[in-house]
Amino acid sequence: MTTLLVIAKEPRPGRVKTRLTPPFTPVEAAALAAAALTDTLRTVAATPARRRVLVLDGRAGRWLPPGFDVVPQCAGALDERLAAAFADCAGPTLLIGMDTPQVTPKLLTVDLDEGDACLGPAEDGGFWALGLADPDPELLRGVPMSTPTTGAAQRARLVAAGLRVHDLPRLRDVDTAADAEAVAAEAPHSHFAAELARLRAVGGR
Numbered sequence: 001m002t003t004l005l006v007i008a009k010e011p012r013p014g015r016v017k018t019r020l021t022p023p024f025t026p027v028e029a030a031a032l033a034a035a036a037l038t039d040t041l042r043t044v045a046a047t048p049a050r051r052r053v054l055v056l057d058g059r060a061g062r063w064l065p066p067g068f069d070v071v072p073q074c075a076g077a078l079d080e081r082l083a084a085a086f087a088d089c090a091g092p093t094l095l096i097g098m099d100t101p102q103v104t105p106k107l108l109t110v111d112l113d114e115g116d117a118c119l120g121p122a123e124d125g126g127f128w129a130l131g132l133a134d135p136d137p138e139l140l141r142g143v144p145m146s147t148p149t150t151g152a153a154q155r156a157r158l159v160a161a162g163l164r165v166h167d168l169p170r171l172r173d174v175d176t177a178a179d180a181e182a183v184a185a186e187a188p189h190s191h192f193a194a195e196l197a198r199l200r201a202v203g204g205r
Helices: 026-045 078-087 150-160 177-186 191-203
Strands: 003-009 051-057 069-072 093-097 117-121 127-132 165-167
Touching: 003 026, 003 078, 026 051, 026 093, 026 191, 051 078, 078 093, 117 150, 127 150, 150 165, 177 191
Parallel strands: 003 051, 003 093, 051 069, 117 165
Antiparallel strands: 093 127, 117 127
């Protein structure tokens, strides 16, 4: 893989993972987001790539490992921000979000020689990963984001452009408390699982 992109928000209370509140407080939701981002970035750091980029809304913190370029997200809707992230790349590029801490280097080691694109569907109808052999931003602009059919719409856009699409395994994003429990069970040795266990112990949950 030439480039691995991670699109993320700085894990600040009230700005990230708001659907975790309740049962978690904004501070606790931000702590879970920080743990998920830590796991994601460490996995990306362990995955072969010529370039690793964090496309960030906010400021980098201690959770950022070495070896990443940090670029700010552009203004606009999510489709525009994703398109801009791809526009800054050349060669095969894979983008993931910050909320699948169960991801592994094996999942991210994608050979785009097998197709023109790859898409990782999410349980909520979105997608957790998008890979393009030729990172054309127009493949994302105008795709409706954050809906139960976003993944299907993005896949249809790729197919309509004449691309061969390789499907990655379906994963669960962390959006709700139920998601958090399920993802922690899938990745019991992750920072995310440890942080969730700590919060349960502190809060008596």
